Amino acid sequence: MFDNLKSLGITHPEEIDRYNLRQEAHHDILKIYFRKDKGEFFAKSVKFKYPRQLKAVDSLFENAAPEINPNLAYVIEELDQLCQQDPLEVDLKNKILEDLRHLEAVVSNKIAEIEADLDRLTRHK
Incomplete structure (x- = not known):
């Protein structure tokens, strides 16, 4: 379970509190925050950078449109299961x-x- 998150080196996915996804130039930046331990001021976090992929709209790539990396999409699915949040409720x-x-x-x-x-x-x- 949560194989995509584990492949990123996250050994305890159950400790994930929330995540943030933003686009920067030709990359998607995923930042995962873990639950704070008692007495900690800041949550621990890890950041991952995924290149956007070009999806051909025509056969010559003249009208290529950037889209999310498929691996990132799988990770986000797992994060949504863990965080039980609607991405629109950020x-x-x-x-x-x-x-x-x-x-x-x-x-x-x-x-x-x-x-x-x-x-x-x-x-x-």
């Missing part, structure tokens, strides 16, 4: 806060990268 406030924190980190990293590029350009003149 706590929207927490999802928005997580997305904002993630966006903040991505933007900060990109700004640092651009500043480093500018610094290299000005040193070469």
